[in-house]
Amino acid sequence: MKRKLSERALGLAPSATLAISAKAKELKAKGEDVIGFGAGEPDFDTPANIKEAAIKAINAGKTGYTDVGGIIELKGAIIEKFKRDNDLSYEPSEIVVSCGGKHSFFNLSLAFFEPGDEVIIPAPYWVSYPPMVELAGAKPVIVFAGVEKDFKVTVDDLKKALTNKTKAIVFNSPSNPTGAGYTKEETEKIAEFAVENEIYVISDEIYEKLIYGGFEHVSIASLGKEIKDLTIVVNGISKTYATTGWRIGYTAGPKELVSAMTRIQSQSTSNPTTISQWAAIEALSGPQDEVEKMRSTFEERRSIMIEGLNDIEGVRCNWPQGAFYAFPNISGVYGKSHPGGKIGGSLDFASYLLSEVKVALVPGLPFGDDNCIRLSYASSVEDIRGGLERIKEAVSRLS
Numbered sequence: 001m002k003r004k005l006s007e008r009a010l011g012l013a014p015s016a017t018l019a020i021s022a023k024a025k026e027l028k029a030k031g032e033d034v035i036g037f038g039a040g041e042p043d044f045d046t047p048a049n050i051k052e053a054a055i056k057a058i059n060a061g062k063t064g065y066t067d068v069g070g071i072i073e074l075k076g077a078i079i080e081k082f083k084r085d086n087d088l089s090y091e092p093s094e095i096v097v098s099c100g101g102k103h104s105f106f107n108l109s110l111a112f113f114e115p116g117d118e119v120i121i122p123a124p125y126w127v128s129y130p131p132m133v134e135l136a137g138a139k140p141v142i143v144f145a146g147v148e149k150d151f152k153v154t155v156d157d158l159k160k161a162l163t164n165k166t167k168a169i170v171f172n173s174p175s176n177p178t179g180a181g182y183t184k185e186e187t188e189k190i191a192e193f194a195v196e197n198e199i200y201v202i203s204d205e206i207y208e209k210l211i212y213g214g215f216e217h218v219s220i221a222s223l224g225k226e227i228k229d230l231t232i233v234v235n236g237i238s239k240t241y242a243t244t245g246w247r248i249g250y251t252a253g254p255k256e257l258v259s260a261m262t263r264i265q266s267q268s269t270s271n272p273t274t275i276s277q278w279a280a281i282e283a284l285s286g287p288q289d290e291v292e293k294m295r296s297t298f299e300e301r302r303s304i305m306i307e308g309l310n311d312i313e314g315v316r317c318n319w320p321q322g323a324f325y326a327f328p329n330i331s332g333v334y335g336k337s338h339p340g341g342k343i344g345g346s347l348d349f350a351s352y353l354l355s356e357v358k359v360a361l362v363p364g365l366p367f368g369d370d371n372c373i374r375l376s377y378a379s380s381v382e383d384i385r386g387g388l389e390r391i392k393e394a395v396s397r398l399s
């Protein structure tokens with residue numbers, strides 16, 4: 001190229017999680033016997049009723065552009081979902097549908113953040129939050145809570161990060177990558193903090209339905225009028241309905257912000273895929289028994305994964321309340337050696353496992369915690385058992 005790329009693009013790293021999945025796929029394509037725990041998506045097929053709704057939409061000729069922020073029928077289904085599941089009331093003007101929850105968060109960042117703003121992001125965090133905040137020119141302020149705090153920040157932690165530039169805090173419960181879920185009491189404390197200091201809460205509730213062991217998800221927006229006015233809920237159908245490729249996410253919040261996000265969308269993507277929008281109505285409003293089947297399958301796999309990990313020397317894993325990830329602390333093996341080198345951190349450990357025993361997982365570093373690794377249990381019981389055995393073997397070879 002004859003001219004340089006933008007600073008914006010030059011400073012942007014690719015998504016670490018997508019990169020590791022690509023690497024595992026590449027090895028598999030070469031015929032290598034790889035067990036992949038890198039995936040950030042359910043391994044289930046999309047339920048039949050959702051697929052049929054899409055086919056019906058195609059056959060009915062629902063294939064043109066729609067309203068930029070989503071068809072009114074889908075907004076209606078989303079409003080119903082908020083009432084039914086979260087005891088929250090919204091108007092259509094407070095809802096915007098985007099091309100996945102990631103796109104929702106991206107548009108939100110562009111519409112709401114600018115240079116000079118600070119956005120508190122609890123760590124470990126979803127890999128995409130800091131880059132999206134930075135793309136908007138704002139500053140991510142990372143507040144860390146490690147394994148000993150069950151990866152949950154307290155109001156005391158948040159107070160230390162608060163300045164007069166703090167505009168919002170990102171709240172992701174249950175969390176990717178840790179699976180940690182905030183209890184109602186913990187959520188109330190965060191809500192009080194936000195109201196007291198008049199800062200917004202971006203609540204990413206994409207894993208609200210994938211919860212285990214009796215954990216109850218409480219939307220922070222449902223805790224009172226004041227906090228509702230300060231909360232922007234980001235959600236989507238990808239994880240709950242095994243529809244990651246369909247690209248439907250949505251945002252609920254103040255109508256000025258929703259309108260700004262819609263304007264950004266009108267000058268960039270236009271509407272999310274029409275066919276997927278019709279399918280999303282079926283996902284949200286149709287029978288929910290497939291969701292429960294997938295959830296209980298994840299719960300069984302969770303037990304096998306967490307017990308297996310805790311059975312490996314030097315590995316310590318908390319029980320996640322939701323999502324489909326284990327996030328064990330592996331600092332117990334740091335400093336140990338193998339013929340090819342030394343394990344100094346999560347990147348070393350991940351690449352050691354991939355080359356030594358062909359197990360792909362994501363190092364904790366890009367999530368903001370180099371003492372941990374992320375393993376997705378959105379894979380078969382057979383793979384989970386086999387993969388755990390391989391990891392145990394690889395760890396036992398370290399000295």
Ligand SMILES: *Cc1c(COP(=O)(O)O)cnc(C)c1O
Pocket residue numbers: 040099100101102103126172175176204206235236237238239244247248249
């Ligand atoms: C997967 C995920 C999303 C959104 O995914 P989309 O497919 O873009 O809807 C948002 N937040 C977190 C934490 C996720 O893990």
